[in-house]
Amino acid sequence: xxxxxxxxxxxxxxxxxxxxxxxxxxxxxxxxxxxxxxxxxxxxxxxxxxxxxxxxxxxxxxxxxxxxxxxxxxxxxxxxxxxxxxxxxxxxxxxxxxxxxxxxxxxxxxxxxxxxxxxxxxxxxxxxxxxxxxxxxxxxxxxxxxxxxxxxxxxxxxxxxxxxxxxxxxxxxxxxxxxxxxxxxxxxxxxxxxxxxxxxxxxxxxxxxxxxxxxxxxxxxxxxxxxxxxxxxxxxxxxxxxxxxxxxxxxxxxxxxxxxxxxxxxxxxxxxxxxxxxxxxxxxxxxxxxxxxxxxxxxxxxxxxxxxxxxxxxxxxxxxxxxxxxxxxxxxxxxxxxxxxxxxxxxxxxxxxxxxxxxxxxxxxxxxxxxxxxxxxxxxxxxxxx
Amino acid sequence: xxxxxxxxxxxxxxxxxxxxxxxxxxxxxxxxxxxxxxxxxxxxxxxxxxxxxxxxxxxxxxxxxxxxxxxxxxxxxxxxxxxxxxxxxxxxxxxxxxxxxxxxxxxxxxxxxxxxxxxxxxxxxxxxxxxxxxxxxxxxxxxxxxxxxxxxxxxxxxxxxxxxxxxxxxxxxxxxxxxxxxxxxxxxxxxxxxxxxxxxxxxxxxxxxxxxxxxxxxxxxxxxxxxxxxxxxxxxxxxxxxxxxxxxxxxxxxxxxxxxxxxxxxxxxxxxxxxxxxxxxxxxxxxxxxxxxxxxxxxxxxxxxxxxxxxxxxxxxxxxxxxxxxxxxxx
Numbered sequence: 001x002x003x004x005x006x007x008x009x010x011x012x013x014x015x016x017x018x019x020x021x022x023x024x025x026x027x028x029x030x031x032x033x034x035x036x037x038x039x040x041x042x043x044x045x046x047x048x049x050x051x052x053x054x055x056x057x058x059x060x061x062x063x064x065x066x067x068x069x070x071x072x073x074x075x076x077x078x079x080x081x082x083x084x085x086x087x088x089x090x091x092x093x094x095x096x097x098x099x100x101x102x103x104x105x106x107x108x109x110x111x112x113x114x115x116x117x118x119x120x121x122x123x124x125x126x127x128x129x130x131x132x133x134x135x136x137x138x139x140x141x142x143x144x145x146x147x148x149x150x151x152x153x154x155x156x157x158x159x160x161x162x163x164x165x166x167x168x169x170x171x172x173x174x175x176x177x178x179x180x181x182x183x184x185x186x187x188x189x190x191x192x193x194x195x196x197x198x199x200x201x202x203x204x205x206x207x208x209x210x211x212x213x214x215x216x217x218x219x220x221x222x223x224x225x226x227x228x229x230x231x232x233x234x235x236x237x238x239x240x241x242x243x244x245x246x247x248x249x250x251x252x253x254x255x256x257x258x259x260x261x262x263x264x265x266x267x268x269x270x271x272x273x274x275x276x277x278x279x280x281x282x283x284x285x286x287x288x289x290x291x292x293x294x295x296x297x298x299x300x301x302x303x304x305x306x307x308x309x310x311x312x313x314x315x316x317x318x319x320x321x322x323x324x325x326x327x328x329x330x331x332x333x334x335x336x337x338x339x340x341x342x343x344x345x346x347x348x349x350x351x352x353x354x355x356x357x358x359x360x361x362x363x364x365x366x367x368x369x370x371x372x373x374x375x376x377x378x379x380x381x382x383x384x385x386x
Numbered sequence: 387x388x389x390x391x392x393x394x395x396x397x398x399x400x401x402x403x404x405x406x407x408x409x410x411x412x413x414x415x416x417x418x419x420x421x422x423x424x425x426x427x428x429x430x431x432x433x434x435x436x437x438x439x440x441x442x443x444x445x446x447x448x449x450x451x452x453x454x455x456x457x458x459x460x461x462x463x464x465x466x467x468x469x470x471x472x473x474x475x476x477x478x479x480x481x482x483x484x485x486x487x488x489x490x491x492x493x494x495x496x497x498x499x500x501x502x503x504x505x506x507x508x509x510x511x512x513x514x515x516x517x518x519x520x521x522x523x524x525x526x527x528x529x530x531x532x533x534x535x536x537x538x539x540x541x542x543x544x545x546x547x548x549x550x551x552x553x554x555x556x557x558x559x560x561x562x563x564x565x566x567x568x569x570x571x572x573x574x575x576x577x578x579x580x581x582x583x584x585x586x587x588x589x590x591x592x593x594x595x596x597x598x599x600x601x602x603x604x605x606x607x608x609x610x611x612x613x614x615x616x617x618x619x620x621x622x623x624x625x626x627x628x629x630x631x632x633x634x635x636x637x638x639x640x641x642x643x644x645x646x647x648x649x650x651x652x653x654x655x656x657x658x659x660x661x662x663x664x665x666x667x668x669x670x671x672x673x674x675x676x677x678x679x680x681x682x683x684x685x686x687x688x689x690x691x692x693x694x695x696x697x698x699x700x701x702x703x704x705x706x707x708x709x710x711x712x713x714x715x716x717x
Binding site: 012051099227242255310312 | 402405408410411413414415416417421422424436449450452453455456457459460461536537551595622623625627629630633673674675677679
């Protein structure tokens with residue numbers, strides 16, 4: 001028997017976290033007398049900031065090391081997971097790590113009676129408005145907390161790693177037991193606080209696990225493309241087609257690469273108050289992902305399908321409160337905001353302010369130093385007379 | 387001699403509102419959030435227009451832009467090997483010239499642009515680029531410099547800033563500074579040795595606004611082999627939040643650590659003259675990046691001193707490190 005765990009993490013920002021959780025599972029399972037190993041998904045390399053990536057851990061009580069490795073070692077992806085861990089909850093909207101992968105549901109690999117474990121502050125029902133339906137029942141557990149984001153050289157030691165191990169022991173004791181987690185953390189770090197954090201997460205997760213029935217979740221809106229097989233390639237070899245040329249003013253007026261949109265990279269999206277815009281063009285000019293569409297009235301629409309949420313437009317925008325980054329889980333669609341604005345400016349501004357809420361987030365320059373939250377101001381609409 | 391070809395009359399983009407709206411490098415690439423090198427690609431394609439072919443040496447921008455049978459390029463592009471940036475550009479330009487001579491294609495100016503990274507262009511492919519700049523072909527080589535081999539998770543190159551942490555140079559308890567090489571001055575080096583090359587420039591994709599697009603146009607309008615070195619803050623390898631990639635570029639230029647200039651027919655024109663406009667302390671630039679987190683005051687002072695020497699004592703400040711002027715040797 002093999003137990004498979006996958007850790008879904010944000011590329012680079014959580015690279016260390018994903019790797020550490022994988023190796024901890026192996027060490028704890030080994031101490032329990034099982035055979036285990038962990039690896040990253042080769043095709044995620046080289047990782048890019050924010051891209052959804054995966055790390056795997058495999059545990060078996062009865063196979064030999066060679067047998068386990070032969071079974072799980074050289075695979076691009078696993079077919080099913082006993083536990084899928086998600087260390088940033090915005091990934092529940094789907095993951096698309098590279099072209100020809102499609103936006104796939106986060107619970108794609110969760111097997112029947114398996115568990116999807118999400119680090120999130122949101123309740124189960126909120127997460128389920130983004131997660132696709134499964135034909136069978138599985139469990140959904142949440143571990144309260146925000147995404148622990150750091151950088152390539154940095155591991156952010158905020159106990160997320162220990163808490164995830166505790167939560168994993170709660171959702172599937174067949175992989176690692178909580179006593180073994182505690183003993184391992186105590187032995188390794190000589191820090192009772194870490195073992196304590198794991199135990200608390202274990203108990204909280206026991207309370208925050210529920211069954212998801214086949215009726216729950218959404219009908220998955222994205223198609224999964226089928227990669228051409230080697231014998232289907234053209235006779236001349238592999239031809240990678242350029243994007244056909246095309247441009248016109250207005251939403252989605254620029255021709256784009258359809259095979260890879262990568263909007264699932266974002267944790268926040270820019271919400272634009274078009275009425276405050278002074279048409280300085282900086283958001284459009286400095287966007288590395290070409291997601292702003294010039295419109296005939298000099299404004300710039302946002303194509304959220306291709307926006308990767310880098311925060312750059314909000315940083316270069318000279319007008320306070322004009323472009324504000326908002327948590328991706330507040331949105332259920334990628335519709336054109338400019339169309340909504342031109343249809344009804346007042347309704348759009350109200351909607352935008354509602355989505356923006358009171359909190360404004362700002363990250364310090366160097367990664368892994370948390371996030372600063374300040375209170376925003378509400379700027380009255382400029383188009384009230386229209 | 388090269389045959390006379392019609393030239394595209396590239397206009398200088400004076401205002402941001404005059405920047406061309408159409409993209410020739412579009413969404414759907416696998417670069418990092420806040421990638422400045424992606425902006426270099428976008429801007430050179432935008433500035434040069436549809437009659438352009440691009441060749442890319444292996445590196446971040448090639449791999450991120452053409453993975454798994456998809457591409458964000460609208461203009462034709464070709465992948466070439468890590469050190470082959472210069473030779474691929476010559477081959478492309480020579481091929482087009484031959485086709486035009488034989489009447490197989492219409493005689494027109496087709497922009498041939500190669501992009502190589504700092505490892506592919508400044509270290510490994512330097513000889514190929516040098517060869518290309520000695521030719522009489524119309525080609526532009528753009529070296530996008532994110533100061534590391536970023537595609538393979540940040541290895542040090544000859545263009546990494548002194549003291550930076552990379553995969554090759556992790557700071558330890560015994561040796562704090564593992565990267566002890568000073569950044570290689572590629573643009574000036576190429577300008578000095580290649581009289582055939584009439585235009586060499588350094589640039590940053592976002593600061594000053596439009597500057598890089600205009601330099602691309604100027605290089606293409608001047609014609610012959612030309613070279614641009616761009617300074618691209620890399621959120622992944624320099625370890626800062628993607629929101630600040632524009633700010634870091636601006637700080638790097640204002641602190642004088644990366645001089646911005648053009649060399650047109652041997653004449654140096656400063657785009658941002660740090661002597662006249664003043665420099666901010668390099669500390670403001672260094673402290674905002676995780677790759678310098680291990681530096682102590684002494685190291686920052688050392689880097690500051692080197693930058694001061696570059697601007698105050700060099701014969702051509704920021705460009706050529708000759709000091710004492712010309713002296714006639716006593717016989």
